[in-house]
Amino acid sequence: MSKLPPLNAVRAFEAAARHISFSKAAEELHVTRGAISRQVALLESWLNRPLFVRGAAQLTLTNVGSNFLTEASAALNRLSFAAEYLRNQETDVVIRLNAPPTFTMRWLMARMPTFLRRHPHIDLRVATYRPTDTIREEEFDVGIRGRWAPLEGVTSIPFIQENIIPVCHPDLLDGRKPLRVDDIANHTLITYSTESYTWPQWLAAMGRPTLAPARILRFDPMYFGLQAAQEGLGLVLLPTFIVVDDLIGGKLCAPFGMQGVRRRHYYVSSQPTSHLSETIGTFSEYLIQEGSTTDQLIQDWSRESGFGPT
Numbered sequence: 001m002s003k004l005p006p007l008n009a010v011r012a013f014e015a016a017a018r019h020i021s022f023s024k025a026a027e028e029l030h031v032t033r034g035a036i037s038r039q040v041a042l043l044e045s046w047l048n049r050p051l052f053v054r055g056a057a058q059l060t061l062t063n064v065g066s067n068f069l070t071e072a073s074a075a076l077n078r079l080s081f082a083a084e085y086l087r088n089q090e091t092d093v094v095i096r097l098n099a100p101p102t103f104t105m106r107w108l109m110a111r112m113p114t115f116l117r118r119h120p121h122i123d124l125r126v127a128t129y130r131p132t133d134t135i136r137e138e139e140f141d142v143g144i145r146g147r148w149a150p151l152e153g154v155t156s157i158p159f160i161q162e163n164i165i166p167v168c169h170p171d172l173l174d175g176r177k178p179l180r181v182d183d184i185a186n187h188t189l190i191t192y193s194t195e196s197y198t199w200p201q202w203l204a205a206m207g208r209p210t211l212a213p214a215r216i217l218r219f220d221p222m223y224f225g226l227q228a229a230q231e232g233l234g235l236v237l238l239p240t241f242i243v244v245d246d247l248i249g250g251k252l253c254a255p256f257g258m259q260g261v262r263r264r265h266y267y268v269s270s271q272p273t274s275h276l277s278e279t280i281g282t283f284s285e286y287l288i289q290e291g292s293t294t295d296q297l298i299q300d301w302s303r304e305s306g307f308g309p310t
Helices: 007-019 022-029 033-047 063-087 101-118 181-186 199-205 222-230 240-249 277-304
Strands: 052-054 059-061 093-098 122-127 142-147 155-167 188-192 215-219 235-239 262-270
Touching: 007 022, 007 033, 007 063, 022 033, 059 063, 063 122, 093 277, 101 122, 101 142, 101 222, 101 240, 101 277, 122 277, 142 277, 155 240, 155 277, 188 222, 199 262, 215 222, 222 235, 222 240, 235 240, 240 277, 262 277
Parallel strands: 093 122, 093 142, 188 215, 188 235
Antiparallel strands: 052 059, 142 262, 155 235, 155 262
């Protein structure tokens, strides 16, 4: 077996990189900030590569750190799922689910407890690594993807509408709402690698394809772009269902309303020949119900905000 890095150090790094904060990682792992810092330094020494750039007031990942985060998160997820499987072999049915990370964190996880209480004989194994457009039964039973059309050759069912619009922290509006498109020239635009709708596309839809922002910040994955917007770093294009609670609660706002909105759907997909088809159908029906509730919540928010129907 190849030599492994110190696993406690990998765990500390993964938490620190995910939060972009040693302090928040320390809270999550119930250790001190100094312990996180020492473990990360140990891992950097083991790898002989810097994983973070430590500024006076800001912590950022190096390119090596960003790449290692992807692999470390996947490895820790697989280890967690394997251990949990061994602990719960008495569970009647296991569904292996593969879904995008931000979707899982911001929408799915909040709805899993109700599903599991209603169906105690069903166990969900959720993985967020290496999402693909194929459903390989040797790797997972169900795939959730945001798409413009259903996956071909499989059972692919839409369960929630994705409305992609610009959002930002309310402080960026400086008392004005909504912004004008020309105001983009005075603001920072946030991008992320998995965007299905880019700022050049949005600006083209608004009739200003050559308009340049004051600055562009790039993050990976979507979750970091969302967090950057929550911190007031700029405007980002996000699905409304990912941030609807923040929009309703006033933590984020839609500075252009629904102007330039790009719509597609999230699909739950599986092989039609799966031996779990009945159980997957039960899970799919639950997603459709919850998706409909979220769609209605967004409709209500849009109407009450004066943006009209979505």
